[in-house]
Amino acid sequence: MNIYEWLQTILYFVVLLALVKPLGSFMAKVFQGERTFLSPVLAPFERLIYRVSGVKPEDEMGWQRYAGAMLLFNLVLFVALFVMLLTQHLLPLNPQKVPAFTWQLALNTAVSFTTNTNWQAYVGEQAASYFTQMVGLAVHNFVSAATGIVIAIAVIRGFVRRKTSLLGNFWVDLTRCTLYILLPISLIFSLVLVSQGVIQNFSPYKSVPLVQSTNYDKAKMDDKGVALKDAKGNPVSENVIVKEVTIPMGPVASQEAIKELGTNGGGFFNANAAHPFENPTPLSNFIEILLILLIPGALTYTFGVMAGNTRQGWMLLGVMLFILITTFGVLQWAESSGNPLVARLGVQSINMEGKEVRFGLAGSNLFTVATTGTSCGAVNSMHDSLTPIGGMMPLSLILLGEIIFGGVGSGLYTMLAFAIIAVFVSGLMIGRTPEYLGKKIEVREMWMSILAILTAGIVVLILSGIAMIAPQAVAAMSNPGAHGLTEVLYAIASMANNNGSAFAGLNANVNFYNLFGSLAMTIGRYVPAIAVLAMAGSLAGKKYIPPSLGTLPTDKAPFAIWLTLVILIVGALTFFPALALGPIVEQLMMVN
């Protein structure tokens, strides 16, 4: 790394950490129903929304009803988007006259955006109308993010509240989260992004004449769309001269801001945040990476405030930062060491395949670890073209279960499940009843924590195994050998952990990935969510045990180290064999 790369990376973490406390305490106020500086403007709207939708704000819910409301709302989201995708050719704001999605692709996409995954098996600029992008996908970006955040808040309440069955009102939490947190931040940053060159308009796509025309060979087709062949069986092609290109337009900035802020990651364009209209400058890149980690980072402080001890939150943030920075270091080393097979051809030895010049290596790599440590999944470089060990970093961050900052809300509640496992294991070692935040950890909490942390991993291993014997899944690989295995493992890990990024060479728009992927995303999102809500319900009913001499202090550095080890051991035990067959083998092949 040169000095500028050090400077921008260090400044990034300084700015992020400086924002954790103000935003974290603001979010705590929002979810504890207190007045904030936005209340004079927003409170009347909030009351109006409750009146129109029939929500009684003081009506608190037990965990079953909270989970039920969450599921019901997500079902509405899914059905609405599914229908919209199937009928987009009949809907307004479609200047490019794009056709409807197939039902398999619509199913996958609707599940994907409802579960905050934003896996995309379609090309945005070709397949989605402005109406779909704005009224469908962007709305899901807001409310699926809010869903994750409010589940985390309900879980925190479970730890904090005593001898009650009530966890809050899902509708109130959802409304306040969207209105007070997501909308204002998105509004400000979407305008900052426009200032950098992110487009925001409803114009039809623009054709411009090329300065120098270009040409390509186009395969000739017969009436049925089958490629024609000559007498020797070679495909027939004709040379097409291209004199102008069509540049896509659209309301991009408003979607870009919430896509990063809500750790959604679904790009307006196929190239996602590598596209110059989504991420035009190094500053826009800096801001987008900041938005990705902003809420997951600040939520640790919100947790600390609500739990009455902010050190508890800082400890979790420390664990997240340590693993994130370590993986960033390895990725930066791997990409600046480059690919010896390319260097041998007389090329400078850094890996620029699938990267943009303007971001530089550090700006590309920081984005990569931020987007995979969280469940964002937006990309500003193509992960498929990373060096093998480099590519193993985003893959590992996903496989760890999206807890290194993690998805908005979902990262925190899964991390809390890991903390419970860590407390339990250390409790076994010292022969004490495990406690966390003054609540006794018993069989039910253990079951629910294990469900929360292992569900995605089990889904990944089973589905990757099935994929290896499914001809359609194997045929979809775009690279041969060990790299192909990594593509498949990455795809399934990405969907099961609700990340949404891809080793994008894989042809994902086939029934295998559309249908099994929908299943993986659904299980990966809702099983852990329901498990942690059930755990919160049981924790809320318990009495508070004041810390004694035998209590493991969970707000001190030794616990942070222990938690880090537990996370790494669980991850390594589950996935080492798969990683050894994919990226590790490929690295050895590349170096020798």
Place this chain on the structure above:
Amino acid sequence: MKDIRPAILLFIIFTIICGGIYPALVTGIAAAVFPRQAQGSFITGKSGQAAGSTLIGQPFSDPKYFWPRPSATSDFGYNALASGGSNAGPTNPAYLKTVAERVKALRDSGVTGTVPADLVQASASGLDPHISPESAGLQVARIAKARGLSEDAVEQAVAQATEGRQLGFLGAPRVNVLVLNLELDRL
């Protein structure tokens, strides 16, 4: 079941707010404050009509133009309707062959020494408008010859199209190929 009504109504309300009012508000403010950026940062060419966006690269292969980075977009390079990278893995034999061909093409044009990575490796978007200053530098001699200009004049044009690190430290220094080539046509 008393939650069915809020589920449906809140969805409708948020669709109106987040899918209607919010993007309309952003569009309105953007059009007023940053009209050029909101519309795609278009520039005009020699004849005064739109020649493209400064943010979206274009294909160039003529020796008198600076060559951009390779592009892996489908049908033809720099197809703005099909943004995306090659997604080629580092050990893929087909990929290594492609890079070797690109290096050879550069060698044939008179390039010696180590080739900058960005000039033979495709970008993520396939639309990267920039090359590194090193990649521009080793094309100067070819362009000066093809256009009958002095190398100094070409270097001056390169310097004009070069953007430094943003705010002095963010990102990487870079040369905008379309802006540079339009400038050359004006000389």
